[in-house]
Amino acid sequence: MMADDRITHREAYNALIKRKKMVLGISVLVTIIIALFAVSTGSLKVPIAEIINTLWGKGEPQTQTIIMNIRLPRVTAAILVGATLAVAGAVMQCVLQNPLASASTLGVSQGAAFGAALGIIVFGGGVVNSDSAAAAVTINNPYIVTLCAFVFGSLSTMVIILLSQFKKELGPAGLILAGVALSSLFSGGSTLLQYFADETKISSVVFWTFGNLGSAGWTELLILAVVLLAALLYFLLNRWNYNAMESGADTAKSLGVNTRAVMLISMVISSLASAVAVSFVGIISFVGLIAPHIMRRFIGNDYRFLIPCSAAAGALLLILADTFARLIIAPVILPIGAITSFLGVPMFLYLLFRGFKYNG
């Protein structure tokens, strides 16, 4: 009887693990389906079969151009950026023991925005070549802007990490506060730069901060993919450490975790990865904060599943937001940064207030 009970307990636990794997599988599957829908939808509807033919290089030349040069890079950018910001957010929330931690909270977004403003206004990286609509604004030297955005996006976190090295008592809450302070500093810097800039440059800066998933080409996407894979690999290697750190620093240390090293390296990797993502496509707010929390409601704080699930949720959220932004008042494409908040916040609040709690 007792042995039977034990088998039943094991079976129940195995069923729970199976459920978590199913949540991951379903998230990935839904992301792929929505991604295919996003590629097929637009001013020219392309059937799924045609998309697959095009991917095999057998499509019509016109479809080939639309899919390979416009829609597929855009959807791939949504997947990669969404996944990067979400896993970075999940890991930051864990190592800083703060549910509000994300690339935005730690000053990565504000730093990148300041860098982009510097690139556009001071180094002449941006011009406006049409005054008809925001969509017509382009940045003529994207590499300067991207580089500046990346440098300043990573700078704020690097400053915070250096501070924490000199002032070892600075705990996770201190790091978050330092991030908020630096965000404010960069925000002030951006305002000053814009104050002294002419209209066209200000337009370019504002347009950059709207976020634009269409601005990344295949080369940028390859860089993003490599960064995401490297970050995912490190995060997954440390998933047991993150689970231990959820139980508090002392418990984690007693379980053999080098908490300081794991925190610092995780912070460096998540900040750099977020900075790369943001510097290529502009400010995408909220995904890094919300995607991990949405998945926590379904699978708890088990980082073995939370990391890949957050990646899928981040990707899904951004594809949905981008598709919505492209289609709702087509041909005008709404700013993706705003749409992620408009779609994500009600969904998150619904989950929060519905009281859906992970139970088991």
Next chain:
Amino acid sequence: MVEISDITFAYHKAARNILKDISFAIRENQCIAILGNNGAGKSTLLKCMDRICPAQEGAIYVDSRNVYKMSKNEMAQNIAYVPQHNETVNMTVYDAILLGRKPYIKWDATTEDRDIVWDIMHKMHLEDFALRNVWQLSGGELQKVMLARALAQEPRLLMLDEPTSNLDPRNQHEVLQRVKEIAQEHNICVAIIIHDLNLAIRYCDRFIFLKDARVFDYGGLEVMTPQNIEEVYRIHVHIIEYMGIPVVVPFPDEKVDTGLLSTGTYGA
């Protein structure tokens, strides 16, 4: 066998010593109570022993091997520590206990790791809680789960920081009884920080009194004297014997500096 040799610790170089030249030993199957008033350095001592607060001087040996020269995982395979305050994490009881196998896990938990966890849960009567979330547990249940996680580490030294502080009397006795049984079953050394002297007398074999950063007294029941308790806690006590068990009865209204000592001393 665990040996603590001349441990000295201060939070900063200029700060006063929290611990000074602390030395004692714990044998297998032995349960040692670490006693002292608030701020005596009891928790810091355990943290020094687990390298959470590395000591400036001294060494800790587990089976003649210096803990300070072990890798972090190796140390976690030898010493398990249950802190005073446990975070109530959003994970199942089974997963929380499985974390105790973390020092042994390379890429993922093996079948052996899982079997060890089920076995401990069975012994601790926690199987029915396996799928419950940790934050749904009561104080007593949580304490048992933390103890189970520490046991999953298969340590040579188990250290518990005030394991009974939030428990009702029944759970206090149940947890300490389990600890004592476990020490004997697994042949391990146990160090417990405890404020209830009667629980300490009942479940521990050796007692170490800390005062002013140093070991004030150390030994078996013979050190549990009203004089020692008075010196360390600044409270007047009597020790009486009830059904063969010594019982410490505090008399806080009696002034310590009157020189009045208890009449029924035990072990003095």
